[in-house]
Amino acid sequence: MLFYQKQNVSEGLKEDGLRELLYSALDKLGKRKKVLIVPPDITRLHSRAGVLTRFAWQYYGDAVTDILPAIGTHCPMTEQQISTMFADVPGDLFRVHDWRRGVVTLGQAPPEFVSSISGGKLDYAWPAQVGKLIAEGDFDLILSIGQVVPHEVAGMANYNKNIFIGTGGAEGINKSHFLGAVCDMEKIMGHADTPVRKVLNYASENFAGKMPIVYILTVVKPAHEKTQVCGLFAGDDSECFNRASELSMKVNINLLDEPVEKMVVYLPADEYKSTWLGNKSIYRTRMALADGGELIVLAPGLSQFGEDAEIDRLIRKYGYLGTDKILSLVKQNPDLQANLSAPAHLIHGSSENRFGITYCPAGGVNKEEIESVNFKYAELSEMQRRYNVANLRQGFNEVKGEKIYFISNPGMGLWSYKKKFI
Numbered sequence: 001m002l003f004y005q006k007q008n009v010s011e012g013l014k015e016d017g018l019r020e021l022l023y024s025a026l027d028k029l030g031k032r033k034k035v036l037i038v039p040p041d042i043t044r045l046h047s048r049a050g051v052l053t054r055f056a057w058q059y060y061g062d063a064v065t066d067i068l069p070a071i072g073t074h075c076p077m078t079e080q081q082i083s084t085m086f087a088d089v090p091g092d093l094f095r096v097h098d099w100r101r102g103v104v105t106l107g108q109a110p111p112e113f114v115s116s117i118s119g120g121k122l123d124y125a126w127p128a129q130v131g132k133l134i135a136e137g138d139f140d141l142i143l144s145i146g147q148v149v150p151h152e153v154a155g156m157a158n159y160n161k162n163i164f165i166g167t168g169g170a171e172g173i174n175k176s177h178f179l180g181a182v183c184d185m186e187k188i189m190g191h192a193d194t195p196v197r198k199v200l201n202y203a204s205e206n207f208a209g210k211m212p213i214v215y216i217l218t219v220v221k222p223a224h225e226k227t228q229v230c231g232l233f234a235g236d237d238s239e240c241f242n243r244a245s246e247l248s249m250k251v252n253i254n255l256l257d258e259p260v261e262k263m264v265v266y267l268p269a270d271e272y273k274s275t276w277l278g279n280k281s282i283y284r285t286r287m288a289l290a291d292g293g294e295l296i297v298l299a300p301g302l303s304q305f306g307e308d309a310e311i312d313r314l315i316r317k318y319g320y321l322g323t324d325k326i327l328s329l330v331k332q333n334p335d336l337q338a339n340l341s342a343p344a345h346l347i348h349g350s351s352e353n354r355f356g357i358t359y360c361p362a363g364g365v366n367k368e369e370i371e372s373v374n375f376k377y378a379e380l381s382e383m384q385r386r387y388n389v390a391n392l393r394q395g396f397n398e399v400k401g402e403k404i405y406f407i408s409n410p411g412m413g414l415w416s417y418k419k420k421f422i
Helices: 015-027 042-047 049-063 079-085 111-117 132-136 170-182 195-207 238-251 309-318 323-332 341-348 367-372 380-386
Strands: 002-007 035-038 064-067 103-109 126-131 141-147 213-221 228-235 253-256 260-266 289-299 356-361 395-399 402-407 414-417
Touching: 002 015, 002 238, 015 049, 015 228, 035 049, 035 132, 042 049, 042 079, 042 141, 042 213, 049 064, 049 079, 049 141, 049 213, 103 132, 103 170, 103 195, 111 195, 126 132, 126 170, 126 195, 170 195, 170 341, 213 238, 228 238, 238 253, 289 380, 309 341, 323 341, 356 380
Parallel strands: 035 064, 035 141, 141 213, 253 414, 260 289, 260 402, 289 356
Antiparallel strands: 002 228, 103 126, 213 228, 395 402
16 A cells, blocks of 8 residues: 655655655654664665655654664674664664575565566575564564665666565575576666566565555655755555656656767775676676677775675675686586575676776775676776766766766666667
8 A cells, every 4th residue: 555655756755744644655754663673784875765764763663672674684784884874773673684694584486476477487486584583573564664776686676685685585586587587688687577576575565564664765866966856655555666666667768869889987995895686787788788798897995895804705706707607617617506696696797708898996996896796897997087986977978089988886777778678
């Protein structure tokens, strides 16, 4: 049921009005005695989930006993990240999700279901897993807050992905990522109805009925000086997600008249420290890049490949090799079979030899490391002199006679040549 929605695409929803809008939604839920808030982590800084979490905490007061950032496989949030994103919210309310050990399996989507939604490409069971705190915390409200935006695995981010992936377990995360990879990310991104979303919806419909989950979803669009919230949706089922997805498709998908020969993508250092995250620069732009084109990734904060030590090791061991090679390696190597999100990521992060990818880190990862995973390397300082992000505008620019397309943060949308977007 959709409890509340508010949209304003032309002007955006005013920052100082978000509290009133959220309170209007929460008023419809009535009083609650024990509340868990599940926001995203710092990688969704622009979602406004931080400020909405603060407003929800202020609304419910002492009834908010726990806040569980939905980190999925990401590194736990630091105290600095928490204070940056959730200003004034008491630090002792925050819990850390343990995706390898701290989960409960609620049930399974059967192999025949996974086979049917994957076109017969996979036939394993998919476990619906959530953090122990969600399953055993005896809450009378679980408030899941996040942003709907195009996504490389699920098609569109958030909604029940925040619960079953963001607070999910290793097996469920691994298998969902692999499902998305073998079903072709370019057919998935920017769509609400995808194979991964189908297994998440199966979990919601069959195993989460007694969980008092309410979703607060934002849609955020890039603007000239800062991002703007242009939609706020609240509900306890897929209707709020579908409404938010419809709006996100309008404001976050950039369809270009022609393929781009050279694209420059900037990764803000406070959001992107790994290629696990930074490869959004590849995922979200691949359908816009011309055959033989070039993607230059300015990555001042890059310091590692994976967010998790084992995933980092696997990325370093195998590298970004393309779909056919990675699928062959999965059949041969137990360490990939045990961590299916790693080969999924390695598939996603390859251009399939269609365009070049050059990473430009500041020093946290060196030239040899970058080249060992099959990316090209360039000095960040040199590339920043050539492509000064302070002087570039979103979209097409001319730099010393060279036509480039610039993106200041790839996590804010999806870019595609019109004829390529399905």
